[in-house]
Amino acid sequence: AQKVTQAQTEISVVEKEDVTLDCVYETRDTTYYLFWYKQPPSGELVFLIRRNSFDEQNEISGRYSWNFQKSTSSFNFTITASQVVDSAVYFCALSSTGNQFYFGTGTSLTVIP
Amino acid sequence: DGGITQSPKYLFRKEGQNVTLSCEQNLNHDAMYWYRQDPGQGLRLIYYSQIVNDFQKGDIAEGYSVSREKKESFPLTVTSAQKNPTAFYLCASSWTGLNQPQHFGDGTRLSIL
Numbered sequence: 001a002q003k004v005t006q007a008q009t010e011i012s013v014v015e016k017e018d019v020t021l022d023c024v025y026e027t028r029d030t031t032y033y034l035f036w037y038k039q040p041p042s043g044e045l046v047f048l049i050r051r052n053s054f055d056e057q058n059e060i061s062g063r064y065s066w067n068f069q070k071s072t073s074s075f076n077f078t079i080t081a082s083q084v085v086d087s088a089v090y091f092c093a094l095s096s097t098g099n100q101f102y103f104g105t106g107t108s109l110t111v112i113p
Numbered sequence: 114d115g116g117i118t119q120s121p122k123y124l125f126r127k128e129g130q131n132v133t134l135s136c137e138q139n140l141n142h143d144a145m146y147w148y149r150q151d152p153g154q155g156l157r158l159i160y161y162s163q164i165v166n167d168f169q170k171g172d173i174a175e176g177y178s179v180s181r182e183k184k185e186s187f188p189l190t191v192t193s194a195q196k197n198p199t200a201f202y203l204c205a206s207s208w209t210g211l212n213q214p215q216h217f218g219d220g221t222r223l224s225i226l
Contacts, residue, residue, distance in 0.1 A: 009153070033212050043201065045217040052212060091155065095211045100171075101146075105155035 002027050004094050006104035013082050014112050021077040021107045023092030029053075032096035034068065034075045039089040039106070051075060082111045115140045119204050119218035125226050126191065126198060134189045134221045136204035142216070143209045145187035149173060150201040150220075159202075162187055163209055191223065199225050 003026040013019045025034065036048040049059065051068050059066045063080045079086050092104045117138045126132045138145065144163045148156040158171030162181040176195025181187055187206075191198045201222050205215040 031211065035214055037217075043203075043220040043222075045203065045205075045215075047214040047216065050212065050214055095213075100158060100161065101156075101215060103148075103156040105153060 004104035117218035142206035
């Protein structure tokens, strides 16, 4: 069975703090992809990053970084020096058998100025 | 600009009434998806289509129907059989393939009068 767990329902941080959003996944497939999306208050989900199951290199894009560890089935997302514009709901998703996406329940991040 | 257009943004349904949510994309994507989002439950797949004139049920298809007569259009009908239709509905599209990110519209918020 495919499953994505985002145990953190809500997180609040003060601006300029670093914050890590956790994502744990379950799949028996050897080939799969992991994604992160951002949902601002406007509602549209915005694609942030994709990672395949064979590439465990961490990735950094500006203030965003992602840590993929197959040993712990985790794909965590860190925002460095958070800003108010980072306030949103963040979803982790898994794509494997059947060409479907399996989304976590999301983590609502509030950055307090 | 390429993208996904959902309309209307807000929709109200009377008891016993069917309503249709529109989703149009000009990205030339083969696959299209409908999700329902409820607070604290993440995104749940209603229906998806990978090719014109073909579609498959997702996890919560009961009370919903779709059609895919054109590549760019994937309307969702919420029927009177759906007893709890109040939710935020998101349409997405993508190229086929496990590694393809889904791209989302702005969503339609459906409420019961």
